[in-house]
Amino acid sequence: MTRTGERVVASRLRTPRWIARIETPDGRVLGAGVLLAPDRVLTAAHVVGPGHRYAVRLVGVPGLDAVPATVRPEEHVPQREDTFGDRSGDLALLRLATALPAEHTTRLYRLAAPHGPVSMYGFPDGDDGGRWHGATLVAARGRDSQVQLRPLTPGELAAPGFSGGGVVDHATDQVIGIVLSVDEGPGSAFSYMSPTETILSHLPQVAAWTDGAEAVDPRLRTGTGPAAGRLDVPFATELASWFRGEGWPVLVTVVPAPGDRAWTLQRAVTLADRELRTHRNTSAVSQDPPETVPPAGAHDLALDVKGLTAAEVMDRIAERLGIRDDPRPERLGSLRLPLAAVLVAVDQAAEPEALLALLERLAREGARLLLAFRGPGEPATRAAELLVHRPLRARWARLHAELSCVTDELGPALEDRRHRVLPAPGSRALLDRAEGGVRRSRMLRAWLAHTPDRDREPARAGLLFTFEEAVGRRRRRLEQAIGLLDARLRRREELLGRVGAEWPLCRQRAAAHGDRVMAAYRLYEQAVSLLRQTPCDIERAETAVERFVGFCSTNAPEEEGAS
Template sequence: MARIEEPDGRVLGAGVLLAPDRVLTAAHVVRPGQAYVVHFVGVPGVPGVAATVREDEYVPQQRDTFGDRSGDLALLRLAEPLPAAHTTRLYRLAAPHGPVSMYGFPVGDDGGRWHGATLVAARGRDHQVQLRPETPGELAEIGFSGGGVVDHETDEVIGIVLSVDEGPGSLFSYMSPTETILSHLPQVAAWTDGAEAVDPSLRTGAPGGGDRLDVPFATELASWFRGEGWPVLVTVVPARSDRAWTLSRAVTLADRELRTQRNTSAFGQDPPETVPPAGGHDLALDVRDMTAAQVTDRIAARLGIRGEPRPERLGALRVPLAAVLVGVDRAAEPDALLGLLDRLARQGARLLLVFRGRGDQADRAAASFVERPLGERWARLHRELDHIVDELGPALEDRRDRVLPAPGTRHLLDRADSGVRRTRLLRAWVAHTPEREADPRHADLLFTFEGAAGRRRRRLERAVALLDERLRRRDELLGRVTAEWPLCRERAASEGGDRVEDAYRLYELALSLLRHTPCDVDEAEAAARRFVGFCSGTAPGAEGGR
């Protein structure tokens, strides 16, 4: 818990002591060539330590053409080292999620303070992670910049605070996760724990393989790493081939830690559609000779799951796992491994399954993970569209013919009607493009159509339910009026005069309004109340009633 100050005592930000003479912080807190003083609030009796920043340990914040921020990291060198017992270490954690705490120094609190937050999601090309404060008062302030972020599940430091949304009403601050820090400052790896995402044999530059880019395959891989298409991709990549080199290139560039300015520039002449985004996967494993239990252990290590890593725990994450597994057909237990992966796929994981040779195992995996579930989803969409057009649409039309909507709900019914018409057009379009249903690359269309159909179905169900409630109220009023009439007629006849005629006039008006289609339930209810009130003597009648 380092507090970084100018020599005159003005607090600039926070930092993390990684080595006896190194403090990690945000670059916007410090500048090379200037003098600073670092205080360690968790080490009683230690005076402030002078510190400076070198140019080769300073990565200033930059913005690309899309406005995404990157970098903003620096290492302070202490003039006098502290005992190693006071240092901490960074920890690699795939797909950060869940509750965290951060330590910083808000204005007027030089002793520092813990704030709670929840990791929301990564954003931008530098894969910085949004932090949502637990309460509005816990939004990170300037004095938190550079402070450590501690994951509650593992109790590890998984990154540092970088910045805060500017302006009133800000809701988020941002964190640079450990692997993004390592991509900018690789020397920090000496003070980092946690499993690396990519096996050495799958990185660009590993021995063996070709050296030419397979552009169609690279484009397919980049699309998968961007989260496009069907979530499971099954492919065959022979070892020591151009496809193998293309796979290693994609896996390397999609990793937050391995993707650097140097290797990105090396592939700068490649078609842009072949370049995957950083953070496109959580891990890439060479599963040759590995058992299903060993794969489970590796996945659990990347996800920060401690204790016994049961398969069901691997899917209980708010952020789905994205994993590359190479050599599935060379695993020690291919069938058991495919069983584990099937469970993960059903829990929402994105999987890139690489087989080294064509054969029955690859064909069965393609059928099990892609062809069959993709076909089932399209069939379910067809049933959903039919249900909307052939059942819910006519049900809504029937009820609209029988009863008018309540005030303020007409817009909902009109939107539901419009949804039926659009769904009818969508069903016709889908029916005339059946070739898309067998192509996993067009799964995004499926997901879009599923979302639209689901929204329209829910809107229709709500509209039908509202009209059904109106119909039930109409039926209740009709039953009450018809049951009241014989008793009312007897009481009116016993009183003599024009009471029977007045009662009949009110009864006839209420009955006609209740039986009219479409029924205005509010108007009919008012007429029914006048009739019942007249009969009970609690309300005056109309046109001659007392």
Template sequence: MASRLRTPSWIARIETPDGCVLGAGVLLAPERVLTAGHVVSPGHRYTVRLVGVPGLAAVTATVSPDEHVPQREDAFGDRSGDLALLRLSAPLPAEHVTRLHRLAAPHGPVSMYGFPDGDEGGRWHGATLVAARGRDSQVQLRPLTPGELAAPGFSGGGVVDDTTDQVIGIVLSVDEGPGSAFSYMSPAETIVSHLPQVAAWTDGAEAVDPRLRTGTVAAGRLDVPFATELASWFRGEGWPVLVTVVPDRGDRAWTLQRAITLADRELRTHRNTIAVSHDPPETVPPVGAHDLALDVKGLTAAEVMDKIAERLGIRDDPRPERLDALRVPLAAVLVAVDQAADPDALLALLGRLARHRARLLLAFRHPGERATRAGETLVHHPLRDRWARLHAELDRITEELGPALDLRRDRVLPAPGTRPLLDQAEAGVRRSQMLRAWIAHSPDREREPGRADLLFTFEGAVGRRRRRLEEAIGLLDTRLRRREELLGRVGAEWPLCRQRAAAHGDRVVAAYRLYEHAVSVLRQTPCDIEQAEAAVECFVGFCSTTAPGEEGAS
């Protein structure tokens, strides 16, 4: 992060010939600068200046039509493109170039450099990832503070992953209008998909194993049910682990490769989206839907974990536990699991990854005991456990927390302003009773892995109901404790008060009436604590005043 204290030498400021700042760019080679497509246009001349290198003269630049990719919508209405590769009229010093780095869409903070209006030297802004995987090839970023929104002068500027210090993409655009809060990034893999020549200046592991790319298996027919199941998993639907059997030849193999290709930022192109535009929409996965797809034939568990760590930018400690720090869960496709160097060791690793929130698509080449065991241990057994825990939570709400709330509401009135919370808590008990009845009588198909989103929705709702009930019970318990405190105070004060007023019979009678009133209000059910406090204060105040004729009486 020390590098954020200075202007990077690779950042380019792109201007019109008369000095108007248009945006930023990244120096990838002495004569090449990458920027956003809307910053420049073919047929125009521009000035490029490395503002981080004092004394270096600016050079002119142009962009050819075949290296300018305007923003457009693909066959599914998703936004893509908006990239350009400038060619400089004279080379800039090679020591100032940088390289792009492929990285599974960043799971932590990033920094971007650009030139907001009035700041020709540029500045760093911080941001966090909003969605690593979405409906299009652009990644949405949220500024760390409102003042760090990427203004138009950031377009084309480099985006640096704070963990690895690598340039992982460029800024494309900013939400327009008042109250806008987001900017957008094109990651390195998307850039390469539109401008293949940029691969020469790009490092980092590719997301898709070369053995899994479309073309390595003879073309087959689309297996629509299987393609639909795959696309659903890529969209993040259903149970996070999908175990399936895919031979290395045939329609299922081709369908799997098609899904992997379309879900990858680098491999998904305008040409292949056009090719599948007439396929059922439910069979087409979203772009950027996986972090890596790996053929694990012959690989050890340690080698698989190393490849995952490389894609995620985990350098020093490639352990499954590191996945807990990711803002977005790992999504990995592993093929030929039963042909790994040690399938049992790999399955043990995959179990640990699953426990750390990873989404896993596991393809076995052959049906058999290992595939069955993987399905049982990674899918069916934990799914049954989750349903059982949900049922237990519903039982606790309906049989323990609900009656506990009713008991307390019978004994004490809620504090002013808290009645809506208590009413919501009671309504949650009724809904939980209905949900428990629905689960008890619903068909088994409602609890299949592909329907797990229903389970997740129920878990979220039931968790909120439980927390609301616990909060409501806690509020009433506080009032009940206050009632006991007031009863204790009245009980302790009465003998002392009676002693002090013994010489004044009229005061004893008055004190007793106040005492009886306070006790009556406190023992009333449900007890009004505010009314009780007033009664107790009246009694205690009377007892503490100086009796007539005593020292200090007026």
């Protein structure tokens, strides 16, 4: 399977055999579902409920009758909202009274892919046969890691009849989750899906019908009860900050094993995984400081690399990201999202040098890496210098260079051009914002000259990123403003050339008509004067040039009065 989705395009020409239409006994369509086993259908909890009877029909298999179905209370996870208003749950497993043919079933697939193109099948109102809709996975949402789906067109927003329908990833042609809900109200732009690993956290029995690599190495999992270990609060806070995407994207740390620090890392990795984060273990840490609890879905892979080669590590990464045919590190730059990986025992890998080279490549491609070494020493020091301190210093240096460019080059260039030509009507606000950006950049450069070293530490890299974004935005605005004024200066030179070329010809024609020479000269002088005035008003000058050229094109004396 290539990453261009040829098989998905072909499969969208037909109704999937595994798609289930869920109905009331009298035939009213309630939603969709996924046939995981001959007698089990996965759907959204708001579509069905315990104590009711339903009918399940495979619309993609002609000739099959609807099958009675019910849902048990222990296999119904209703939608809930936490104190922040985030939704969770909304999952259910239907049990069929009569088994359907096994060849029509499908399996869920674990995939670290909260971005990229997908398709979903459902039953919008008035279309009981169902249809495919296209969408793009945008980002995880909330503490239950439900994922936003942006429709390819407004008409492909998932209607209620899509609830419970399977979501097929184009890169792998696998079912990676089910549709849950749609934004309510006019102008809604998103639907939501529950990815496979979130489904497994609520309904672990679904693992029997699931493929794909688990995110967390079994050696890095842990219970979170009080007897499992003692929480290292400062370290847990540092880890949670990294999992939230704060600070420098590469964190190099030393974690001896066993010990409280190792247990704290395992706790963070477990809680940050969609599949392993459950109501049970989140309840167990409810008394811990909230700043020590990472968000769910915060990493793609957590791997103990002791004894592994660099190629084996790359294979595990590729498997999690859905790369099947060519798992080379240089391909990661074109993936749908940056990789977030936790690698433990880096100094005990089979090929430390090769692994470090791979990690450097991944970091350049935008990966977020949490690298734990089992002991202090040269390997950890070298990794920190190569992946953290050296690139961080280079980024600060580039920021200073960008500030110098804005304040010492682009700012004076804009000022010079504003002295030479007036802005076009409607563009003055842009130029004023550009000049304001120069003033703010001078203030920022002065502030940075007195910034304490602690503000340049990796944990405070968010400050650097904010400055980079602001200075980049100011530079682009300045370049745009300078470009607009340069275009007006070029127009000024064109008009000067036009007037200069027209005057000798006009003088010869006007000389044949006596006093027309003086009239032409006055118009010529007026146009040249406006063009050479600083700052030049291009609109006024252009009007004067057109008046002069129009006068010169009039040959007969009687035409002078008309003009």
